[in-house]
Amino acid sequence: MRRQMAHKARPSILGSGHGRRRPVGREARHRLGDWRDGLGGPAGALLGIGVIALVGIVLLGAGVGAAGGRPGAAFGPPARDGPATSETGSPDAAVLDAAGTPLPTAPPCAQGDVLTPNRGPDDWARTILDTTLMLPENAEPPDLVRVTEAGIAGSGKVRGLVIGDLRALASSAAADGVRVSVDSAYRSYAQQVASFESYAKAYGDDEALKTVARPGHSEHQLGTTVDFAGDLPWLAANAPAFGFVMSYPADASPGRTCYRPEAWHFRYVGPRTALRVAASGLSLREWLWRNQP
Numbered sequence: 001m002r003r004q005m006a007h008k009a010r011p012s013i014l015g016s017g018h019g020r021r022r023p024v025g026r027e028a029r030h031r032l033g034d035w036r037d038g039l040g041g042p043a044g045a046l047l048g049i050g051v052i053a054l055v056g057i058v059l060l061g062a063g064v065g066a067a068g069g070r071p072g073a074a075f076g077p078p079a080r081d082g083p084a085t086s087e088t089g090s091p092d093a094a095v096l097d098a099a100g101t102p103l104p105t106a107p108p109c110a111q112g113d114v115l116t117p118n119r120g121p122d123d124w125a126r127t128i129l130d131t132t133l134m135l136p137e138n139a140e141p142p143d144l145v146r147v148t149e150a151g152i153a154g155s156g157k158v159r160g161l162v163i164g165d166l167r168a169l170a171s172s173a174a175a176d177g178v179r180v181s182v183d184s185a186y187r188s189y190a191q192q193v194a195s196f197e198s199y200a201k202a203y204g205d206d207e208a209l210k211t212v213a214r215p216g217h218s219e220h221q222l223g224t225t226v227d228f229a230g231d232l233p234w235l236a237a238n239a240p241a242f243g244f245v246m247s248y249p250a251d252a253s254p255g256r257t258c259y260r261p262e263a264w265h266f267r268y269v270g271p272r273t274a275l276r277v278a279a280s281g282l283s284l285r286e287w288l289w290r291n292q293p
């Protein structure tokens, strides 16, 4: 708990973490190349063109400005138990996929308690969590292991499926001469209850709502999310190649992510998805809304 609160209260990290971008490290470049190589041949070229076209359409749509959104094309719009915040910068103009079909867009951020639709253990890369959508109290990953199994300093647990890429990330950081460690990882529902109540008591409900996820709403409950410490600019540039996405980047937070910027908070979605999210210009929340099966 103390670690959580001290962690949230260090504004210097935000200041140092967001302004600049470091070049992508050697290992991350290599991985990027591997991923592209994997799409070789005519099929790969076609897919590449399709992805580029789709990204272009998405960016074009985003630039058009706000209009009526289409929440809930993939699943019903979340019930809104509270007023929408005024900080909704979501680009809600109709966005079309390559076939001209409108893609669903993330609804404005609102306080609510709606069970997120894709919430099984196998849904880890597509579960949407925000101030409205949540996991049930009993949702607990089946395969938690200590992060130190990845050879990285720090403490906490993640799902076993994260370990391989977390180990590669740690090795790459070491090879680039930068320090990276894990400050916090899995948090149970009960831990989130304690965390939110403690923060609200210290700083008030309004501050707590903007800063700490209410119980069930934290990506840390997935067991795939890590708060890193160390060289955050290096992570911003390199983490996607190892499958980790910064969930609350400064340029999208809180308006499009529902939470304040957190330069240290990364969620594992696998390298392929993480690189697609990074290339899209969308926050992870927006990307997941548009890419629900």
Ligand SMILES: [Zn+2]
Residues within 6 Å of the ligand: 220, 226, 227, 262, 264, 265, 266
């Ligand atoms: Zn976090």
